[in-house]
Amino acid sequence: MERLYLEDLAPGQVYRSGRRVVTAAEITAFAAAYDPQPFHLDAEAARDTLFGGLAASGWHTAALTMRLQVEGEFRLAGGLIGAGMDELRWPRPVRPGDELRTETEILEVRPSRSRPEQGLVKARTTTFNQKNEPVQVLVANLLVPRHPAEEPPSGLSACRS
Amino acid sequence: MERLYLEDLAPGQVYRSGRRVVTAAEITAFAAAYDPQPFHLDAEAARDTLFGGLAASGWHTAALTMRLQVEGEFRLAGGLIGAGMDELRWPRPVRPGDELRTETEILEVRPSRSRPEQGLVKARTTTFNQKNEPVQVLVANLLVPRHPAEEPPSGLSACRS
Numbered sequence: 268m269e270r271l272y273l274e275d276l277a278p279g280q281v282y283r284s285g286r287r288v289v290t291a292a293e294i295t296a297f298a299a300a301y302d303p304q305p306f307h308l309d310a311e312a313a314r315d316t317l318f319g320g321l322a323a324s325g326w327h328t329a330a331l332t333m334r335l336q337v338e339g340e341f342r343l344a345g346g347l348i349g350a351g352m353d354e355l356r357w358p359r360p361v362r363p364g365d366e367l368r369t370e371t372e373i374l375e376v377r378p379s380r381s382r383p384e385q386g387l388v389k390a391r392t393t394t395f396n397q398k399n400e401p402v403q404v405l406v407a408n409l410l411v412p413r414h415p416a417e418e419p420p421s422g423l424s425a426c427r428s
Numbered sequence: 429m430e431r432l433y434l435e436d437l438a439p440g441q442v443y444r445s446g447r448r449v450v451t452a453a454e455i456t457a458f459a460a461a462y463d464p465q466p467f468h469l470d471a472e473a474a475r476d477t478l479f480g481g482l483a484a485s486g487w488h489t490a491a492l493t494m495r496l497q498v499e500g501e502f503r504l505a506g507g508l509i510g511a512g513m514d515e516l517r518w519p520r521p522v523r524p525g526d527e528l529r530t531e532t533e534i535l536e537v538r539p540s541r542s543r544p545e546q547g548l549v550k551a552r553t554t555t556f557n558q559k560n561e562p563v564q565v566l567v568a569n570l571l572v573p574r575h576p577a578e579e580p581p582s583g584l585s586a587c588r589s
Contacts, residue, residue, distance in 0.1 A: 301491035330462035352516035
């Protein structure tokens with residue numbers, strides 16, 4: 268698959284990912300390592316909490332979203348490197364058995380003034396469950412390299428220097 | 429340890445966490461599961477990238493920050509539940525051997541108008557490495573329950589209804 272450079276991106280473009288089912292075992296394993304709270308660890312304990320049942324940690328949803336993106340259509344030259352996020356929301360929890368996918372819409376494309384070899388791309392990635400309900404909205408600023416200029420033939424290059 | 433309610437929180441308060449060392453094995457295991465890009469997977473391959481060496485996925489840093497917080501001083505009644513993030517930045521990469529800790533500063537405390545039993549707290553959590561350099565800045569809006577009112581004696585309660 269071709270990698271995308273700054274010149275390939277324009278506002279309004281949408282890039283999609285494949286799909287991935289999240290299991291209860293994955294939810295509780297992630298939680299045990301990184302977010303050991305009752306509503307992420309145990310279905311019984313989760314029942315009487317705000318979530319009303321086992322729910323994935325938001326950071327698990329974010330990590331799964333990253334995996335979907337790395338393997339999806341939005342493959343940037345130089346990799347997916349976030350310079351910072353403007354927004355990160357979890358409008359509803361991810362439940363055991365949910366099947367996730369992502370859509371990434373390009374919002375802005377700006378060449379860098381200080382670093383001519385790259386630019387900054389603002390993109391909104393929405394993660395959906397199998398009912399097409401958004402479970403995460405992320406607005407990220409990504410570092411994207413410009414397409415390398417064609418190398419001049421070595422003879423010409425020597426004349427120019 | 430006492431759990432914190434909305435009434436216990438005020439702007440300017442700072443809550444701290446313990447410390448945790450991040451190993452190269454953890455960095456590459458997280459990356460293999462959630463962010464399989466060369467600069468997170470392999471020290472050799474990472475050398476010629478923007479990172480100049482193996483670096484933890486930003487989502488790994490975020491997940492480790494959550495773990496430090498769940499086990500730190502900032503223990504909210506009802507748990508640490510993010511309604512949404514206003515900002516998430518990774519000013520510098522986390523490297524193998526880095527020792528992380530967090531500081532959470534309360535920025536705003538607002539009772540909810542629609543749900544009198546809870547409020548919204550805006551807090552900035554900065555994750556530092558062992559050189560006291562920030563590796564992550566997160567501004568989160570958290571759902572925090574109000575302290576439950578004292579139950580009136582059952583006789584009085586019956587009179588009022």
